[in-house]
Amino acid sequence: MKDILPFLKELLSAPGLSGNEAPIRELVENAWRPLVDEIGVGRLGSLHALRRGNGAEPRPRVLLAAHMDAIGLIVTSIQAGLLHFTQIGGIDARILPGQRVLVHGRNPLIGVVVQPPDRLLPPGSGEKPVAMEHLLVDIGLAPERVAALVRPGDLISFDQPPIELSGDVICGHSLDNRASVASLTVCLRELQSRLHLWDVYAVATSQEEVTLGGAQTAAFEIHPDLAIAIDVTFAKGPGITDYNAFGLGKGLTLGWGPNAHPYLHDSLKELADDLEIPYQVELMPRHSGTDAYAIQVAQEGIPSMVVGIPLRYMHTPVEIVSMKDIRRVGRLLAEYVCRLPIDFMKTLSFEKLS
Amino acid sequence: MSPKKAPVNRTLRVGTSQLRLLERLCTACAVSGDEGEVREIVLEELKPFASQVKVDALGNVLVTHAGKGDHCLRVMLAAHMDEVGFMLVKDDDEGLYRFELVGGIDPRHLPGKTVWIGRDHLPGVIGARPIHLVTPDERRRKIPLEDLRIDVGPGNAGGKVKLGDRATFATTFTRLENSLYAKALDDRLGVATLIELVKHAPDHVDLLAAFTTQEEIGGRGARVGAYAFNPDLAIVVDSTPAFDLPTWDGTENTVFNTRLDGGPAIYVADTSTISDPRLVAHLEQTARDHKIPYQLRQPGGGGTDAGAIHRQRSGIPSVSVSIPGRYAHTAGAIARIQDWKNTLLLLQAALESLTPEVLVAR
Numbered sequence: 038m039k040d041i042l043p044f045l046k047e048l049l050s051a052p053g054l055s056g057n058e059a060p061i062r063e064l065v066e067n068a069w070r071p072l073v074d075e076i077g078v079g080r081l082g083s084l085h086a087l088r089r090g091n092g093a094e095p096r097p098r099v100l101l102a103a104h105m106d107a108i109g110l111i112v113t114s115i116q117a118g119l120l121h122f123t124q125i126g127g128i129d130a131r132i133l134p135g136q137r138v139l140v141h142g143r144n145p146l147i148g149v150v151v152q153p154p155d156r157l158l159p160p161g162s163g164e165k166p167v168a169m170e171h172l173l174v175d176i177g178l179a180p181e182r183v184a185a186l187v188r189p190g191d192l193i194s195f196d197q198p199p200i201e202l203s204g205d206v207i208c209g210h211s212l213d214n215r216a217s218v219a220s221l222t223v224c225l226r227e228l229q230s231r232l233h234l235w236d237v238y239a240v241a242t243s244q245e246e247v248t249l250g251g252a253q254t255a256a257f258e259i260h261p262d263l264a265i266a267i268d269v270t271f272a273k274g275p276g277i278t279d280y281n282a283f284g285l286g287k288g289l290t291l292g293w294g295p296n297a298h299p300y301l302h303d304s305l306k307e308l309a310d311d312l313e314i315p316y317q318v319e320l321m322p323r324h325s326g327t328d329a330y331a332i333q334v335a336q337e338g339i340p341s342m343v344v345g346i347p348l349r350y351m352h353t354p355v356e357i358v359s360m361k362d363i364r365r366v367g368r369l370l371a372e373y374v375c376r377l378p379i380d381f382m383k384t385l386s387f388e389k390l391s
Numbered sequence: 392m393s394p395k396k397a398p399v400n401r402t403l404r405v406g407t408s409q410l411r412l413l414e415r416l417c418t419a420c421a422v423s424g425d426e427g428e429v430r431e432i433v434l435e436e437l438k439p440f441a442s443q444v445k446v447d448a449l450g451n452v453l454v455t456h457a458g459k460g461d462h463c464l465r466v467m468l469a470a471h472m473d474e475v476g477f478m479l480v481k482d483d484d485e486g487l488y489r490f491e492l493v494g495g496i497d498p499r500h501l502p503g504k505t506v507w508i509g510r511d512h513l514p515g516v517i518g519a520r521p522i523h524l525v526t527p528d529e530r531r532r533k534i535p536l537e538d539l540r541i542d543v544g545p546g547n548a549g550g551k552v553k554l555g556d557r558a559t560f561a562t563t564f565t566r567l568e569n570s571l572y573a574k575a576l577d578d579r580l581g582v583a584t585l586i587e588l589v590k591h592a593p594d595h596v597d598l599l600a601a602f603t604t605q606e607e608i609g610g611r612g613a614r615v616g617a618y619a620f621n622p623d624l625a626i627v628v629d630s631t632p633a634f635d636l637p638t639w640d641g642t643e644n645t646v647f648n649t650r651l652d653g654g655p656a657i658y659v660a661d662t663s664t665i666s667d668p669r670l671v672a673h674l675e676q677t678a679r680d681h682k683i684p685y686q687l688r689q690p691g692g693g694g695t696d697a698g699a700i701h702r703q704r705s706g707i708p709s710v711s712v713s714i715p716g717r718y719a720h721t722a723g724a725i726a727r728i729q730d731w732k733n734t735l736l737l738l739q740a741a742l743e744s745l746t747p748e749v750l751v752a753r
Contacts, residue, residue, distance in 0.1 A: 131502055
């Protein structure tokens with residue numbers, strides 16, 4: 038099968054901040070269109086794709102959701118040709134000084150986030166990280182030129198091109214969660230030559246990083262019988278070695294906690310065991326921090342599950358993911374979908390599998 | 392070898408070939424003590440133009456362009472080849488390396504950056520703990536250097552990375568309309584300037600161009616270079632910070648050091664050197680004569696190779712001239728093409744009108 042890496046690199050080269058997903062949505066739509074029977078855009082910007090199953094109608098529906106939106110910055114004011122900004126999604130200001138960015142003004146403008154010299158900041162600033170309110174973006178242009186090209190409300194995306202690192206890993210911005218969009222694409226490609234009874238709804242959701250609004254409304258509109266959210270999770274690495282972090286490239290994760298239906302959890306685990314796909318169980322005592330949180334409570338409630346891809350340095354422009362894990366998730370999803378019996382919902386119980 | 396005959400009234404310019412040269416120089420990695428990549432470019436560029444080229448014990452490239460006739464004024468120019476960066480110092484397995492800083496880098500600029508490692512510019516990244524796991528209290532503190540790692544991926548770069556390798560920020564040379572955004576503009580702008588000046592050297596002086604090493608860790612290359620050249624005077628060409636940003640509380644910025652678009656910054660005094668007033672006067676007079684914009688760098692702070700040069704032997708009258716740049720010693724600095732061009736014009740004109748009389752005591 039076609040390697041997913043080139044497509045993922047395209048995804049990592051596109052902007053698409055929460056609420057403004059058009060650039061990334063277009064890329065995904067082009068890639069998915071030949072793989073599905075219907076495709077359209079939801080009212081909050083999610084991409085909804087349907088691949089019809091082979092079962093008799095009315096067919097049950099499974100929703101596979103991966104968010105495509107990215108965190109970023111937004112211009113708040115302009116002073117002497119320099120841009121003040123705030124964040125869209127969760128960003129630690131300490132990773133910002135020196136980041137190359139793209140300011141989406143009247144045309145895309147390359148710029149850099151700058152930390153003003155300590156002498157221009159409040160006394161004592163040298164001892165501390167510089168707060169976001171004092172950071173600026175410099176696009177290298179004269180103030181009058183900046184005024185003509187940029188205005189408050191213009192978006193600023195990270196401009197870090199994807200890079201391949203050694204050991205079959207990829208690095209870039211927005212691997213959270215375009216790694217999962219890539220997995221979903223692997224799954225759809227796999228399904229081309231396979232029989233599945235269920236209708237499969239693949240959705241690239243919008244606005245996960247801000248309100249989960251894309252997933253919540255997609256789940257309402259599609260009204261699936263089952264849903265799986267695919268999102269990244271923490272990989273072990275510098276400063277993270279606790280129970281809540283997983284080996285990079287050592288397998289996917291299967292969520293366990295209030296957002297995960299125990300029956301779905303067990304059925305995915307069983308399948309992963311059968312297929313010898315390595316996985317670890319991710320313990321999620323509260324909010325899973327994924328689209329599953331919103332999907333689970335759509336309509337009358339939807340049995341949901343979270344599948345994760347370990348990722349290092351989350352919410353920085355140098356996130357790292359193992360390509361192996363991306364492919365593993367794609368394969369597990371495809372196999373799961375193909376094996377869903379038409380009467381699966383009758384067997385689903387809230388008690389564990391016996 | 393005779394120097395190339397120069398046309399009369401030639402004027403130095405910053406065109407495509409000069410920008411391409413600067414791009415090559417900025418893309419090269421030359422952390423203090425490991426200046427080989429830049430040295431190679433300098434040698435390649437200047438061998439056809441020089442009377443003599445020497446690589447000395449510290450790795451300086453010492454280029455002599457002899458004037459016509461005996462007893463020409465011996466004029467030393469210096470620009471440093473090295474840049475700030477990192478050295479890999481401990482292997483933590485699975486492609487993770489601890490690193491130390493070489494030169495003045497604010498560790499607040501490290502998290503979330505890409506780096507190039509070693510001669511092959513192998514890619515690596517410096518990550519940060521996810522914001523999701525960082526406590527509010529932690530966010531109010533700097534991320535200490537000891538907590539950061541250079542990550543080359545679990546494949547460990549195929550064994551091609553080793554302890555002792557140098558690394559730099561991985562920053563692509565970029566033109567932003569009339570500005571340049573690049574790493575190591577401090578001091579590849581100076582290196583490129585010296586290359587142009589040697590290529591268009593005047594005939595009435597011995598031009599002694601020192602492409603120095605180890606400036607970022609104390610002007611060590613310049614010190615021995617000045618000894619070897621034994622010049623009558625020295626002009627150091629560097630890049631100095633432009634702190635010309637708004638202040639946090641909107642008060643007047645009186646500590647801007649230099650400003651972009653202000654032209655070449657002439658040093659009167661910094662922490663390392665009181666510039667020779669005769670040379671300052673000569674540069675100012677030249678700028679006025681040729682209507683070249685210039686600025687005086689705000690006195691105090693900082694230092695250049697002049698700090699080491701002016702105290703060499705029995706003393707060498709010295710001055711520094713800098714191209715202003717914002718955000719030096721970070722992943723990328725911003726400088727104006729026009730400021731570079733005006734620096735070239737000023738230095739060329741100043742060299743052409745330079746006579747021993749300039750040094751006659753006033």
